[in-house]
Amino acid sequence: MSNKKKVLFIISTLNTGGAETVLINLLNLFDFESYEVDLCVILKKGVLLEKVPPQVKVQHLAHSDLYYRTANYLYGKYNNPILVKTLARKLKGSYDTVFCFLDGVFTDYVFMSNLKYNAYYTVVQSSYSNYKQKTKYLTASNMKRATSRYEKVDGIIASSQSIKDDFEAFFGKNDKIRVIFNPINLNKVLEMANQGTYSHPDSAISIVAIGRLIPIKGFENLIKAAAILKDRNKSFHIHIIGKGPLENDLNALITELKVEKYVTLHGFVENPYPIIKNSDIYIIPSYSEGLPTAPIEAAILGRPLVATNVSGCREVIDNGKYGIMVEPEGESIANGLEKLIDSEDLRKEYAELALTRAKFFDDETAMQQYYSLIGNNKN
Numbered sequence: 001m002s003n004k005k006k007v008l009f010i011i012s013t014l015n016t017g018g019a020e021t022v023l024i025n026l027l028n029l030f031d032f033e034s035y036e037v038d039l040c041v042i043l044k045k046g047v048l049l050e051k052v053p054p055q056v057k058v059q060h061l062a063h064s065d066l067y068y069r070t071a072n073y074l075y076g077k078y079n080n081p082i083l084v085k086t087l088a089r090k091l092k093g094s095y096d097t098v099f100c101f102l103d104g105v106f107t108d109y110v111f112m113s114n115l116k117y118n119a120y121y122t123v124v125q126s127s128y129s130n131y132k133q134k135t136k137y138l139t140a141s142n143m144k145r146a147t148s149r150y151e152k153v154d155g156i157i158a159s160s161q162s163i164k165d166d167f168e169a170f171f172g173k174n175d176k177i178r179v180i181f182n183p184i185n186l187n188k189v190l191e192m193a194n195q196g197t198y199s200h201p202d203s204a205i206s207i208v209a210i211g212r213l214i215p216i217k218g219f220e221n222l223i224k225a226a227a228i229l230k231d232r233n234k235s236f237h238i239h240i241i242g243k244g245p246l247e248n249d250l251n252a253l254i255t256e257l258k259v260e261k262y263v264t265l266h267g268f269v270e271n272p273y274p275i276i277k278n279s280d281i282y283i284i285p286s287y288s289e290g291l292p293t294a295p296i297e298a299a300i301l302g303r304p305l306v307a308t309n310v311s312g313c314r315e316v317i318d319n320g321k322y323g324i325m326v327e328p329e330g331e332s333i334a335n336g337l338e339k340l341i342d343s344e345d346l347r348k349e350y351a352e353l354a355l356t357r358a359k360f361f362d363d364e365t366a367m368q369q370y371y372s373l374i375g376n377n378k379n
Helices: 018-029 047-051 065-078 082-088 107-111 131-137 140-152 161-171 186-193 219-231 247-256 273-277 293-300 330-342 344-358 363-375
Strands: 005-011 035-043 057-062 092-100 114-124 155-158 177-179 205-210 236-241 263-267 281-284 305-308 324-326
Touching (some): 005 018, 005 363, 018 047, 018 293, 035 065, 057 082, 065 082, 082 107, 092 107, 092 363, 107 114, 107 140, 114 140, 140 161, 155 161, 161 177, 186 293, 205 330, 219 236, 219 263, 219 330, 247 263, 273 293, 281 293, 281 330, 305 330, 305 344, 324 330, 330 344
Parallel strands (some): 005 092, 035 057, 114 155, 155 177, 205 281, 236 263, 281 305, 305 324
């Protein structure tokens, strides 16, 4: 009989995204000699499905995108759980520990399931203070349901200190919450950065940004910054990597501002690390983040960082100690980028600072904290 601890992770899909990437990193760092790990991807969808380690047994609850979205909409909007319950009851098995890797509606799937477990943790990956989340959670019914949810779980994991602070600003001090930084899989980043070669298409200063093309990522401000830098006769090219619903809008803005020669939307890139490694600057223009993975990966590769003065981003560069901090609007972003565009010495200085900061986000520490939670469960 196996003495391995049994662990289940739950996530909505494995599309490209911060939480999804972090979970793949965590799974690939797991000690499978000591732990038996299962994964429930609620909807069978996502380009990252093929990145799940072969040692992990994967199950799905929904195969229809429409059914999945309708179930979550009815539950989230109208507190009608009938379809969510139908999906959740497919969850069976006995586990030492269960982790829901995207907090919210998906956390409640476990409470409606047929699972048996010793401990259940939910992982909060995003800030409650961003403009969408704040509006969403100010309603009395949502606050009541969320409060009930957090009373039921055995623990809450915040992926950054700023997320913990924001959470407690909404729900009050909570002894159940702890900070565990997301594992990055440093060795994998370095390995993939050396796979193949990449040369930026011109001799201009190359600036890279990565993220889903959604409003909170602030890419429209980065494009506006490009127009300002163009008018200042700076030599640069911005490479935006990622897909999302704003792709057409962002392309239209690029055309409107006449920066086609200065900004390129690359879409999804299977391995972006050679592009980052050979860039001059990494920029994160978001309005809000939990603990963004991509700029930490850029720091591992020694790229100078420019980040907005918002939750999550501040934490990566320690309030401007390890990168240039800007406001989430076009002119401030342009001013920050201009400092690095104009000075090779400053780029070298911030590259060294980025390498120093990367050591703070230690994979082994994060994994030991997860193992401790699993190992400390009551039997």
